[in-house]
Amino acid sequence: MPAASIVWLRRDLRLADQPAFHAAASAGPVIPVYVLDDDGAGRRKPGGAARWWLHHSLAALERDLDERGSKLILRRGDAAAALAAVARAAGIAAVHALHHYEPWEIAAEKAVAGALDLTLHDGAYLAPPLTVRTGSDKPYRIFTPFWRALGATMPPADPLPRPHLRAPANWPASDGLDDWHLVPTSPDWASGFAKEWRAGEIAAHDQLDDFLHRVGDYEEDRNLPARDGSSRLSPHLHWGEISPGQVWHALAGNRGKGADTFRSELAWRDFAQNLIAQFPDYGDEPYRPEYARLAWRDPMRDAAAAADLKAWQRGRTGYPIVDAGMRQLWATGWMHNRVRMIAASFLVKHLLIDWRHGERWFWDTLVDADYGNNATNWQWIAGSGVDASLFSRIMAPLVQSAKFAAGDYIRHWVPELAKLPDADIHDPADRPRGYPEPLVDHRAARERALAAYRHARAAS
Ligand SMILES: Cc1cc2nc3c(=O)[nH]c(=O)nc-3n(C[C@H](O)[C@H](O)[C@H](O)COP(=O)(O)OP(=O)(O)OC[C@H]3O[C@@H](n4cnc5c(N)ncnc54)[C@H](O)[C@@H]3O)c2cc1C
Numbered sequence: 001m002p003a004a005s006i007v008w009l010r011r012d013l014r015l016a017d018q019p020a021f022h023a024a025a026s027a028g029p030v031i032p033v034y035v036l037d038d039d040g041a042g043r044r045k046p047g048g049a050a051r052w053w054l055h056h057s058l059a060a061l062e063r064d065l066d067e068r069g070s071k072l073i074l075r076r077g078d079a080a081a082a083l084a085a086v087a088r089a090a091g092i093a094a095v096h097a098l099h100h101y102e103p104w105e106i107a108a109e110k111a112v113a114g115a116l117d118l119t120l121h122d123g124a125y126l127a128p129p130l131t132v133r134t135g136s137d138k139p140y141r142i143f144t145p146f147w148r149a150l151g152a153t154m155p156p157a158d159p160l161p162r163p164h165l166r167a168p169a170n171w172p173a174s175d176g177l178d179d180w181h182l183v184p185t186s187p188d189w190a191s192g193f194a195k196e197w198r199a200g201e202i203a204a205h206d207q208l209d210d211f212l213h214r215v216g217d218y219e220e221d222r223n224l225p226a227r228d229g230s231s232r233l234s235p236h237l238h239w240g241e242i243s244p245g246q247v248w249h250a251l252a253g254n255r256g257k258g259a260d261t262f263r264s265e266l267a268w269r270d271f272a273q274n275l276i277a278q279f280p281d282y283g284d285e286p287y288r289p290e291y292a293r294l295a296w297r298d299p300m301r302d303a304a305a306a307a308d309l310k311a312w313q314r315g316r317t318g319y320p321i322v323d324a325g326m327r328q329l330w331a332t333g334w335m336h337n338r339v340r341m342i343a344a345s346f347l348v349k350h351l352l353i354d355w356r357h358g359e360r361w362f363w364d365t366l367v368d369a370d371y372g373n374n375a376t377n378w379q380w381i382a383g384s385g386v387d388a389s390l391f392s393r394i395m396a397p398l399v400q401s402a403k404f405a406a407g408d409y410i411r412h413w414v415p416e417l418a419k420l421p422d423a424d425i426h427d428p429a430d431r432p433r434g435y436p437e438p439l440v441d442h443r444a445a446r447e448r449a450l451a452a453y454r455h456a457r458a459a460s
Contacts, residue, residue: 002028004168005094008083008112009034009072010105012098012124012240013057014201015064017159019121020096025163031090031172032065033073034058035082036180043104044283044371047364049333052190053199055182057239060200062177070165074175080111089172093117098124098240101273102371103280125270126156126244129277132270139274141386146274147267154263156245192331197235197367204236208250215251218258222265225324225336225409231262232334234368237269244269272372275386283359283375286384294456296354308351308439312343313361315414318438320426321401322346324413331413333367338404344381345395350445352452355382383453391453394446401426 005024009032015021024030038045046054062072075082087093095112099120112118122128130139132150140146184190198206211231214221221229236242244266251259276282286292297305311317315326325339335343340362347358359378363369379385383393401410407425411418416435420428431437 004029007032008097016162017243019123021163024096029166029168035079049367051182053367056199079108084115129273159246196332204242215258238368238370272376276372290456290460291384318436320410324410327413348382349394349449398427
């Protein structure tokens with residue numbers, strides 16, 4: 001029997017179109033391993049909501065592997081040490097994995113390559129980050145030309161089938177998934193998640209199939225929070241339960257406006273990885289230095305700023321559209337994209353709180369929390385990023401709420417306002433009992449933000 005090899009799984013929890021599985025299975029028996037490393041230096045461990053998803057995704061993968069006479073080996077600790085221990089126990093050295101681009105994953109890949117015979121494969125993105133380049137052979141920093149260049153290299157390779165998995169002569173020991181306590185018990189703040197989501201490869205394809213019936217309406221509906229207009233594939237894509245190549249090919253040359261716009265949104269995911277591959281601390285540091293000097297209201301030092309941050313997190317700002325979004329996030333681990341933009345802009349510009357506080361809250365509460373996507377979007381909204389909206393473009397939440405017909409969305413997520421008619425719901429003149437007054441006045445907050453920005457610019 002040929003020697004077995006390890007498939008080191010991370011955010012690529014699928015069997016089909018998974019080049020690491022494909023390569024390992026073509027060579028001989030396969031030992032699939034997932035290592036939970038919470039404490040590695042410089043590592044951001046998954047937030048609470050992401051851990052909930054991870055638990056269910058690993059459980060689904062365990063079931064899929066069991067059905068194919070295989071197993072999922074779970075280990076905890078430093079990835080290089082854990083994989084070396086599995087390799088020793090199995091008497092092998094070959095490891096296959098997909099390439100990932102978070103700075104801590106790149107560090108882990110180097111450590112594993114130092115200890116074992118690691119082969120890295122592409123497959124988590126439409127094109128490997130940093131390979132789509134400008135005429136002067138530089139990676140892109142602006143989305144539109146990036147997308148034009150990426151689009152010209154499409155379609156991606158045809159998706160690979162599910163591999164035929166052979167079992168090794170002996171299985172190494174594994175942790176029990178439940179013993180990792182990835183899901184909350186008391187209090188069970190994730191009780192609403194299960195009504196909303198089903199994790200795993202099969203569920204990801206079901207979700208895609210459902211969306212393919214709606215993609216024709218995507219162009220208009222994706223901006224309306226009250227409609228189910230977007231694909232809701234983000235957690236599936238983040239955890240690699242489905243590949244972007246599979247999603248691309250499922251659109252099967254559909255040239256409608258909806259499908260075209262959807263492809264460009266998928267490309268933002270690739271673009272974000274290109275940014276973190278160029279700027280590894282993009283989730284922690286503003287790209288434009290004047291933003292580090294801006295006189296943010298600091299929740300660590302200023303009690304009023306701390307109270308405002310808490311009100312934003314809890315969905316009690318007195319701005320119905322912001323509160324609806326923040327409550328949707330807490331209840332389901334996901335928020336509609338348009339509302340993510342409004343809520344993020346409100347924190348940074350209306351409350352004048354550094355985007356990094358918002359980025360961290362999203363990191364902890366989103367089931368799709370993704371280092372690249374989260375950082376890229378927060379820096380875009382704040383105006384501090386490489387490719388960013390101007391700081392002076394301050395979203396007016398009440399105007400946005402009416403423009404994108406968010407009435408029913410607000411009624412659903414802010415029950416205190418459920419009885420209000422459309423004319424009142426975006427900005428209730430008389431606040432029903434229990435619903436707060438606005439934390440800030442829109443005009444005054446706008447002036448405060450613009451003055452702080454002017455000051456930071458003048459000081460640079
Ligand atoms: C402040 C802020 C923070 C965000 N944080 C995250 C995050 O942590 N993880 C995350 O996956 N998305 C993030 N997004 C992007 C976007 O909101 C979500 O990807 C989208 O809402 C997911 O819903 P969907 O799958 O229905 O998207 P669809 O509209 O159906 O899009 C399809 C896929 O394209 C990708 N995509 C779409 N929009 C973007 C975008 N703007 N940037 C990057 N990729 C995109 C996602 O993988 C998404 O699943 C953030 C946006 C904002 C404004």
